[in-house]
Amino acid sequence: MKLISWNVNGLRACAGKGFLDAFRALDADVFCLQETKMQEGQMTLDLPGYEQYWHSAEKKGYSGTAVFTRLPARNARYGIGVDEFDHEGRVITLDLGDFDLVTCYTPNSQDGLKRLEYRMRWEDAFLAYLNGLGKPVVLCGDLNVAHEEIDIKNPKTNRMNAGFTDQEREKMTVLLSSGYIDTFRALHPDARDAYSWWSYRFHARENNAGWRIDYFIISEALRPRLQSASIHAEIFGSDHCPVELVLGD
Numbered sequence: 001m002k003l004i005s006w007n008v009n010g011l012r013a014c015a016g017k018g019f020l021d022a023f024r025a026l027d028a029d030v031f032c033l034q035e036t037k038m039q040e041g042q043m044t045l046d047l048p049g050y051e052q053y054w055h056s057a058e059k060k061g062y063s064g065t066a067v068f069t070r071l072p073a074r075n076a077r078y079g080i081g082v083d084e085f086d087h088e089g090r091v092i093t094l095d096l097g098d099f100d101l102v103t104c105y106t107p108n109s110q111d112g113l114k115r116l117e118y119r120m121r122w123e124d125a126f127l128a129y130l131n132g133l134g135k136p137v138v139l140c141g142d143l144n145v146a147h148e149e150i151d152i153k154n155p156k157t158n159r160m161n162a163g164f165t166d167q168e169r170e171k172m173t174v175l176l177s178s179g180y181i182d183t184f185r186a187l188h189p190d191a192r193d194a195y196s197w198w199s200y201r202f203h204a205r206e207n208n209a210g211w212r213i214d215y216f217i218i219s220e221a222l223r224p225r226l227q228s229a230s231i232h233a234e235i236f237g238s239d240h241c242p243v244e245l246v247l248g249d
Contacts, residue, residue: 001029001030001071001246001247001248001249002026002027002028002029002030002244002245002246003028003029003030003031003032003101003138003140003216003244003245003246003247004026004028004030004031004032004242004243004244005032005033005034005103005140005141005142005214005215005216005242005243005244005245006031006032006033006034006214006238006240006241006242006243007033007034007035007105007141007142007197007214007238007239007240008033008034008035008036008237008238008240009035009037009238009239009240010035010036010037010038010238011033011036011037011038011043011066012037012038012042012043013037014237014238015043017236017237017238018236018237019237020045022235022237022242023047023068026232026235026242026244028244029069029070029071030067030068030069030070030071030096030101031050031067031068031069032065032066032067032068032092032101032103032140032141033065033066033067033068033103034064034065034103034104034105034141034142035063035064035105035142036054036056036063036064036065036066036089037061037062037063037064038056038061038064039056039060040054040056045068047068049070050068050069050070051068051069051070051072051073052066052067052068053066053067053068053069053073053076053092053094054066055078055079055089055090055091055092056089057087057088057089057090058087058088058089059087059088062088063088063089063090063105064089064105065089065090065091065092065103065104065105065141066092067092067094067101067103069094069096069101071096071097072096072097073094073095073096074095074096074097075094075095076092076093076094076095077092077093077094078091078092078093079091080125080126080129081129082125082129084121084125085107085122085125085126088107089105090104090105090106090107091103091104091105091126091129093133098135098136099135099136099137099138099219099222100133100135100136100137100138101137101138101140102130102133102137102138102139102140102141103139103140103141104126104139104140104141104142104143105141105142105144106119106122106126106141106142106143106144106145107119107122107144108144108162108163109144109162109163109165109168110162111162113160113162113165116162116165116167116168119144119168120167120171123168123171123174123175124171127171127174127175127178130175130180131178136218136219136221136222137180137217137218137219138216138217138218138219138222138245138247139180139215139216139217139218140214140215140216140217140243140245141214141215142197142213142214142240143172143213143214143215143217144162144163144168144213145163145164145168145169145171145172145213146158146163146164146169146211146212146213147169147172147173147176147182147185147212148169148185150190150191150192151185151195151211151212151213152164152195152210152211152212153193153195153208153209153210153211154209163211163213164211175217176217179219179220180217180218180219180220181217181218181219181220181222181223181226182215182217183215183216183217183218183226183229183245184212184215184216184229184230184231184243186223186226186229187226187228187229188229193208194212194231194233195208195210195211195212195231195233196210196211196212196213196214196231196233196240196241196243197210197211197212197213197214197239197240197241198210198211198239199239200239205239208233212231213240214231214240214241214243215243216229216243216244216245218245218247222247224248225247225248225249226245226247226248227246227247227248228244228245228246229243229244229245229246230243230244231243231244232244
């Protein structure tokens with residue numbers, strides 16, 4: 001079973017930069033998107049064989065998630081059931097039988113850390129939501145944090161910038177110590193220069209001055225099924241690249 005997650009930074013823009021070519025080439029059973037920046041119906045995607053699930057922000061042109069799946073979903077949930085957090089289209093949960101798939105676009109703490117307190121409340125509520133699902137979880141998405149220094153090109157100069165604050169990194173540590181696995185780091189513990197996001201400024205992608213902030217995280221119960229986790233840095237179309245997870249049966 002192959003799963004892909006990609007922050008497309010505006011699906012309509014990404015569609016003009018080869019999204020469908022990448023979608024077909026990756027040939028995933030489940031394809032999760034973050035930051036679609038659109039309302040459902042603003043764009044029609046012809047994806048034969050896939051069911052489509054969309055969760056848009058109330059604010060137009062902002063945030064938003066989607067899941068396209070060849071695997072039948074028993075039901076779909078949108079948001080995490082907390083009003084403070086459920087207006088920005090950030091979470092879709094699909095019951096795929098033996099696990100719940102959760103795709104997430106975590107709030108950014110923003111310049112000057114203007115939204116850090118909101119982000120901290122989000123982290124606590126989101127972990128409570130995951131723990132309350134009652135079955136193994138596959139969590140994917142742009143979680144807007146580089147967890148360890150190995151996950152960012154310039155850790156010293158970026159410390160306490162949004163996405164690399166001590167507080168955000170500690171919340172990721174708490175998540176992973178609650179029975180979850182960072183699949184890429186579990187399989188590639190020493191991999192350096194492995195990033196999923198690059199600023200559009202300063203030739204960051206050309207110089208591979210990036211951050212690993214896009215993840216596949218799974219419950220410990222799914223560890224025996226973990227086959228591979230990879231980053232498709234060769235695929236363009238967004239300031240993020242797709243990340244991949246392969247699970248055995």
